[in-house]
Amino acid sequence: xxxxxxxxxxxxxxxxxxxxxxxxxxxxxxxxxxxxxxxxxxxxxxxxxxxxxxxxxxxxxxxxxxxxxxxxxxxxxxxxxxxxxxxxxxxxxxxxxxxxxxxxxxxxxxxxxxxxxxxxxxxxxxxxxxxxxxxxxxxxxxxxxxxxxxxxxxxxxxxxxxxxxxxxxxxxxxxxxxxxxxxxxxxx
Numbered sequence: 001x002x003x004x005x006x007x008x009x010x011x012x013x014x015x016x017x018x019x020x021x022x023x024x025x026x027x028x029x030x031x032x033x034x035x036x037x038x039x040x041x042x043x044x045x046x047x048x049x050x051x052x053x054x055x056x057x058x059x060x061x062x063x064x065x066x067x068x069x070x071x072x073x074x075x076x077x078x079x080x081x082x083x084x085x086x087x088x089x090x091x092x093x094x095x096x097x098x099x100x101x102x103x104x105x106x107x108x109x110x111x112x113x114x115x116x117x118x119x120x121x122x123x124x125x126x127x128x129x130x131x132x133x134x135x136x137x138x139x140x141x142x143x144x145x146x147x148x149x150x151x152x153x154x155x156x157x158x159x160x161x162x163x164x165x166x167x168x169x170x171x172x173x174x175x176x177x178x179x180x181x182x183x184x185x186x187x188x
Contacts, residue, residue, distance in 0.1 A: 007062030054081035
């Protein structure tokens with residue numbers, strides 16, 4: 001069961017797509033993730049780059065984020081995100097983009113700015129570092145932006161993303177790695 005842990009939508013049970021197309025973040029990992037950034041959510045402009053059920057962006061809204069943009073490549077799954085946003089009362093404060101994550105970042109360059117980003121792709125993709133780098137290169141994130149990366153044992157290459165500071169790096173069991181980064185800006 002996927003639910004909102006705390007905030008204005010606390011306890012809301014979210015819809016999930018049937019089958020194996022998405023892998024919702026467990027309450028244990030989500031709790032650890034949000035306890036690490038709990039004082040840095042209010043009034044943030046959030047990007048949920050691999051939305052799935054939308055639970056990470058909706059949890060941020062429940063905790064005081066200003067707005068959320070959900071990006072999901074599967075149109076049917078995006079309908080579930082919208083249904084969950086309505087259920088939580090946040091539908092009007094959100095944007096919804098059915099798009100490949102790379103295309104979204106490219107199109108958002110010069111148009112959108114975010115200061116809290118959730119990057120939780122399907123584990124087989126191993127693209128967290130690449131996504132962080134592309135967000136910085138496209139200037140879609142600002143200095144001080146927090147990036148929350150959930151992956152399956154993907155090693156975060158800190159040399160490739162030298163303008164980020166890793167503030168938390170934890171493994172949960174054998175399959176999940178959680179990394180929280182702060183974007184420090186360009187090293188010119």
